[in-house]
Amino acid sequence: MSSLPTYETLKLSQPKPHVTLVELNRSSKLNAMNKQLFDELKVCFEQLNTEKSCRAIVLTGSGKAFSTGIDVKYLSGVSVNELGEIDDVARKALHVRRMIQSTQASLRSVDKCEKPVIAAIHGHCIGAGVDLSACCDIRYSARDTTFSIKEVDIGLAADVGTLQILPKSITNHSIFRELVYTSRTFNSDEAQQIGLIGRIFDTREAVLEAAISLASVIARKSPVAVQGSKINLNYARDHTVDDNFLFASAWNSSMLMTEDIIKGVMASAVSKDKSNKDAISEIKFEDI
Amino acid sequence: MSSLPTYETLKLSQPKPHVTLVELNRSSKLNAMNKQLFDELKVCFEQLNTEKSCRAIVLTGSGKAFSTGIDVKYLSGVSVNELGEIDDVARKALHVRRMIQSTQASLRSVDKCEKPVIAAIHGHCIGAGVDLSACCDIRYSARDTTFSIKEVDIGLAADVGTLQILPKSITNHSIFRELVYTSRTFNSDEAQQIGLIGRIFDTREAVLEAAISLASVIARKSPVAVQGSKINLNYARDHTVDDNFLFASAWNSSMLMTEDIIKGVMASAVSKDKSNKDAISEIKFEDI
Amino acid sequence: MSSLPTYETLKLSQPKPHVTLVELNRSSKLNAMNKQLFDELKVCFEQLNTEKSCRAIVLTGSGKAFSTGIDVKYLSGVSVNELGEIDDVARKALHVRRMIQSTQASLRSVDKCEKPVIAAIHGHCIGAGVDLSACCDIRYSARDTTFSIKEVDIGLAADVGTLQILPKSITNHSIFRELVYTSRTFNSDEAQQIGLIGRIFDTREAVLEAAISLASVIARKSPVAVQGSKINLNYARDHTVDDNFLFASAWNSSMLMTEDIIKGVMASAVSKDKSNKDAISEIKFEDI
Amino acid sequence: MSSLPTYETLKLSQPKPHVTLVELNRSSKLNAMNKQLFDELKVCFEQLNTEKSCRAIVLTGSGKAFSTGIDVKYLSGVSVNELGEIDDVARKALHVRRMIQSTQASLRSVDKCEKPVIAAIHGHCIGAGVDLSACCDIRYSARDTTFSIKEVDIGLAADVGTLQILPKSITNHSIFRELVYTSRTFNSDEAQQIGLIGRIFDTREAVLEAAISLASVIARKSPVAVQGSKINLNYARDHTVDDNFLFASAWNSSMLMTEDIIKGVMASAVSKDKSNKDAISEIKFEDI
């Protein structure tokens, strides 16, 4: 990525080779999401998806929070300025639907990005912040993060990820539904207990460091193998076991012809025979 | 609910505004389920589904147990009286199928009820008792409850919920299959470990109090938001991520026009600005 | 099973009535899997599927490991000898696809076997070893087992179970994806935490003893009930709740006419009235 | 059916043994459908579903038309009386949804009835009349019937069958979509060309006679075979080929034990050997 694109609500950097760090950059609003952020997020992740030099992504919030969710001012503006001009209920509803679909497309771009995305969460992870984290592959959290599935408290059912993707990976549905129906806050421990969070770290710095470090490990692996794994995992989320096997056999029919396997097998043999664990991590793989 | 309907095998009360407590009322039989109970359960939950004043439901067992499952006398009666009169195996099988489908419809009425249902479990939760609890949104249990997926021990594969709904929310399938194949008893801790139970409380009273208290919190939230959340969560259980987003956009196209959002956003703003946490819980929402 | 069939890469025995112990038998290669093992595994489990006297199966590895995955020599041989002769990329890909599908069919035969299969895991469970364990109903592990989803390290996306079946039962997807994308080793505790392992035992001997003991308990239950449960559980993994209920009603329409229910209900009644817990385990059920 | 139940908007009779004729009975309104008709239709078909003596059903309209669709007075009444009292858009929408689901359940009861239903159509088949016919197994029509998928002309998308069931059996989707988007009328020939109609007859009397005659042929067949076929066909409409085979094997595992097969095979043998075609039609099968 010779020149990183610039956004107003996002800040991009490259803390390690092949690793892109994406920071939500509205810290004065605790990274509340407005239309610009939704738009830039989509452009950013679609661009990273085809950026050869990017192999793993860390998504975090600048300042004191991951994100406090949708910016209420944005919501109110839509309500007054856009819907106010439409009289017919059906036409209003169709307008609202377009708006929802546009927001869904924004957050889904994270889920659809074929490179692994690690969320580094701290401070507050509220409402659409949870939806956004649900679109990531892996979620790390600072110990003192405050979570809340806030939507019910502002009178709506979550529609950009929390009720759509999270149920596919949640561990204790009793507690999850309790959190959904009550909007009460919960901490990292409970988040981990229901399978929302993978690991907990003591500080914001530790979360970010661990996430970047993990991204760096992933970025040194064969991108053919890593991205193929994500594509197959996302596929498996929504298909039957039979379908998963069928898709995997079509997918790997060409992928098994990669040179990366030869490199991998050789390094693996070396590392096994000589207890030289570094052999694997020293292989260099070509970009895709 | 000006006048609560009366049933023989169920007891209804209203411990808090908008909260309905449904007690299985065959305590002398440890709430074993017979045809009358199956029939009344269906009528009851279909009625609660459209009862405006009911916004959250607690389901519990009177006396010493949640439920010990299907009443063996009922089973035997069917076998002798109804099947005994039919000679042809296929016709017997079609008769049995109708009976199973009727029992399934009874327990599914709890799952299909669009208001959240919290199971408060104590004493024994055996066989069809587990199936019934599987149809609830949230499961709380007393510490000394005895659980058993009893069906294999009486020679059959569970067909009214345990093998049909539970696999969608179970955490450790190794242990779950062990429990299914052996019918051994297990306690609340293990039930929580496999994701069957959300929370454990020390006594029967504590379970019930916590369940009613949770129901009361839910009942004070916007019913548009809560019931919309349940409808979307139940939908998500059986659909792909793409489908979930599509359905949510159709659903919320009208729901986002509710007045509840205005109330919710305003209260949320107040509670945030003034650290007045009560603002949210003081909103009054109209019935649906 | 009057005469147990013999295989070269598998060793079969009958440690308890109705229980078959299948040992991977390439201990000198740490049970790495080659073409012969894949072929014999399929024949073996298809045969056990219809073998009347077999009601529960324990799958384990002889020597120091469960399995270290695919035999790299076998992989290299395919690459050099079979693919080397084909010039056209598409024809190579079709050849590779047939090979993948054949390996998938081998491991799926364990998943499709209608008798419960318990994996007793120790030493190393690496790469295709994890895929194989994913095809079992229940997974027990020795405390010091080393696990690794090794595929990414040898340059490929897992295609014989790990990404196809495991996501249906995994608990913490954040950690699971971390393990997939990095190929790092993990121990039994972490394996249990993500829902891969049901129980942990201190030694290899203890694992095997517990697995055989569990198999023996299952083998004494009604095979109509146990196998019906597995068939319905595997069905439920890939279908909607509505479909599950529909299938269960078709399935049980005949199964509820079994004599086993009469035996089960009677024993159950005896054991309840007299606190004679043994009544149930003393029933003798006919083979299927 | 010793005593036929009586309805106000439906008229039931038994023109042949085991055949029930259901006539829409609002001829003064050209069988336009109001709430009472929707309610009675559901009760009627749920009752016929379990009525042993009924094995085939003919559905027709009394007077000059099959049906001209939903009664506009009913629609207007709902709009003014029920929705008029609700202020909030979301609550109105939830009320409308309940109303739609209730109407859907009414028409689906025809589709879900496990006995074959033959629609005998004449005069007008408009709007919800098409939806209703879509819920039948077989559609016969008089030559001069006027059809129209009327919904777009009254400002809505059809929601009780035409867009939900018909696409599963329509032949020429180009023409079908033209009919949907324009609401233009079409005749029996075009209806047959797009696969909506099976056969065309010259007069109303001929349609009805042919439908009753077909019903009578079906009613003399094994009800185990006929109803099993409908259940499997309806299942196949919504499932994969793999699922269809799996379901059929579960279904027939008990059904193949019926005595009807012995009767059928014997009669079939007789009719083949002696060219005695009547042997098959002379078998008497027991009720289910």
Next chain:
Amino acid sequence: MSSLPTYETLKLSQPKPHVTLVELNRSSKLNAMNKQLFDELKVCFEQLNTEKSCRAIVLTGSGKAFSTGIDVKYLSGVSVNELGEIDDVARKALHVRRMIQSTQASLRSVDKCEKPVIAAIHGHCIGAGVDLSACCDIRYSARDTTFSIKEVDIGLAADVGTLQILPKSITNHSIFRELVYTSRTFNSDEAQQIGLIGRIFDTREAVLEAAISLASVIARKSPVAVQGSKINLNYARDHTVDDNFLFASAWNSSMLMTEDIIKGVMASAVSKDKSNKDAISEIKFEDI
């Protein structure tokens, strides 16, 4: 559409109010599709999808053909210039996949556009031309059009619509598979016989006139009803009957509140009472 956007490979005009005519504009190449055309097609249909004044679209080819399919020069260029630079087979395959997905997204934009699209076909409709027509709602053809599912003849399986969408609406699969496997040419009659074509007209002019006339009729209907119908029909193509009913009830819960129904019902009443057929076509509906 005050000012129509301009494209190089497409020509847009507005032959009737609310009707957009899109002409493929590479007549010197018989409208063979190159990268620019794919790109512009996507932009064009995504733009029309949200263009308020557009309610129906006619898609046709300028000059002597609808389209002769993918431009072979474009294909060759990709092969030499883009793939030539990549050594690794897997990386080549991933590159090819991105290219296919981009082409799929282009043609799918026609299918996903929520306004009805009518293909007016003449001259040649070959290869990707058939795929493109498969993405339209309605297909009209000139009598002397030459069709060919050309892909097999150039060594590939069709991947942008013919094998993906057409099977959902094809009538005679025996003949369809014959056409796919042999690439032989067929005429309009055979195209109509397999359900590919809705209507046949004598000349190119007659096709276009009929298509524009049909589009004009559709454009005068309630856009709430028409677009709702298309959205529900596309949904029904891929979902079960149960799902279709569920989605329709969510969709219409708000759409039934439209003013268009009041207009439609009133006009319908007028047209019925007074035999004034024009009442319906004289209503003016608001844009969406």
Next chain:
Amino acid sequence: MSSLPTYETLKLSQPKPHVTLVELNRSSKLNAMNKQLFDELKVCFEQLNTEKSCRAIVLTGSGKAFSTGIDVKYLSGVSVNELGEIDDVARKALHVRRMIQSTQASLRSVDKCEKPVIAAIHGHCIGAGVDLSACCDIRYSARDTTFSIKEVDIGLAADVGTLQILPKSITNHSIFRELVYTSRTFNSDEAQQIGLIGRIFDTREAVLEAAISLASVIARKSPVAVQGSKINLNYARDHTVDDNFLFASAWNSSMLMTEDIIKGVMASAVSKDKSNKDAISEIKFEDI
């Protein structure tokens, strides 16, 4: 295929290069199907699936009929000899299920064979004969063939293809259900009208000649393209449009690298420029 394998109930020959003719070879029984035929059919089509030199298959019946369905003697034998020894209804049902699944696997082997299969039908096509033809890609028939979906007449619901695969391709479901529920005979014209038959020929010889001729045309095409098309078409039968596009992009990511495309594109260019239609049919493609 240097040496054709030999079967007792099947006769194989190679009437044209790369074309295999499979004749059902029980002409004295009008090709009624017994256990041996089911077993040999499966072996035969699994073998042809991997036989490099076979690229298209014609399936026909020797003597006076395609097939008159299941051999009643076989059915009776199973009933008396195998089921007679089992007392318990559930165990009988499980035995029956295994038998059904084995027969299903036999006929499915034709559907799963990745080479196109053309049925050449004459004389009688009855019961399981229809199921078998349903598993073929393309169906040609002699004008005087007698068809019957015979299952209902012998007391059962078809379970080996007619109700499982045919509904996916049938044109007029009204007539199809009529044929299913009544078992009445129908001729080639009606078979073509419902989409069962592709083409009709005057004599048995003409059918066979046309089928072989079509097979020969297909066999000269690129097998990469033809078999890829069949695999994608069979996939499309059971998946959504989105899934079809996704699978096609994975499939073609490697297949587009084939040399066959270069040959095809060049021949296509030659045949276009010089009106030399034979260029395409003169290409020689390598075996797969």
